[in-house]
Every structure is written in structure tokens, then in C-alpha cells.
Amino acid sequence: MKSIAQILTESRTIAVVGLSNNPERASHEVAEYLQGHGYRVVPVNPVYAGQSILGEPCHASLVEAAAALAPLQIDLVDCFRKADQIVPLAREAVQIRARCLWLQLDIVNEEAAELARAAGLDVVMDRCTKIEHAKLGLAR
Numbered sequence: 001m002k003s004i005a006q007i008l009t010e011s012r013t014i015a016v017v018g019l020s021n022n023p024e025r026a027s028h029e030v031a032e033y034l035q036g037h038g039y040r041v042v043p044v045n046p047v048y049a050g051q052s053i054l055g056e057p058c059h060a061s062l063v064e065a066a067a068a069l070a071p072l073q074i075d076l077v078d079c080f081r082k083a084d085q086i087v088p089l090a091r092e093a094v095q096i097r098a099r100c101l102w103l104q105l106d107i108v109n110e111e112a113a114e115l116a117r118a119a120g121l122d123v124v125m126d127r128c129t130k131i132e133h134a135k136l137g138l139a140r
Helices: 004-010 026-036 062-069 083-095 110-118 129-136
Strands: 013-017 040-044 076-079 100-103 122-124
Touching: 004 122, 004 129, 013 026, 013 062, 026 040, 026 076, 026 129, 040 062, 062 083, 076 083, 083 100, 083 110, 100 110, 110 122
Parallel strands: 013 040, 013 076, 076 100, 100 122
Antiparallel strands: none
16 A cells, blocks of 8 residues: 555545535535645535536536546545445445545545455545645645
């Protein structure tokens, strides 16, 4: 498995699953930070599908987002969903050939992690992409 520094350095396109259009929500704050540091942020949230968040079209699912971006690849799937909702997202991450499944703070799902790892994805759980990026000083 790659280190967090390698994952964040090599990733260019990040699907943020559960991204809210509310600037006060953690998902929005993290996505805006990532976007400000040179990452392509792809919003994934069925509630806002068809709308725009942070200037990017929001998609209902990872599969839909990947199809819309092709031939670009989603490198990292950043999940802002409850732990019991992660297994289907891990399956979708495998299906779209993402490189990493990242579960935000307080989100741990070993079944999803095993599924993703078995397909060759790196897995990070209970960590925040924004916090880890800032800690590593990875300015782009």
C-alpha cells in the first residue's frame, strides 16, 4: 500500500462522495480546499445530481461521474458517508478502477476496505484528506 503522501501526490482527480452544496458542511470545506490546491474535484451526491457544486457538475453515482469524465480517471474516492453505506461505494470504486478508497474521519468499514484492497486499491480510513494534505505541506 502506498503512503498517504504518495496517494495525495499522485492523485489528480478526486470524487467527493456526499459533497454538500452547503459551505458550512465539512464535505464542502474539504472539497473547496482540495480544489484550491490543484485537484480536480468531482461532486457525487444523488441529492444534488444535475446541479453544480464548486463550479463542477454533480453526479448521482461514481459510475455516472466516471462515465462523464472519460477518458479522465477518478484517482481517489473521498467518502463523506456513514460507515454502513460504504460497501456499495467500495464496489463502485472498484468498478470505475479508482486507485484509492478514502474514508473520512470517524468512518471505518473493514468489509469495504477488504473489498477495495482485494481489487488493488489503496485504502485510507478515519482520516481527512484536507488535514493530511496540510500536515504534509503538499502545496501544488
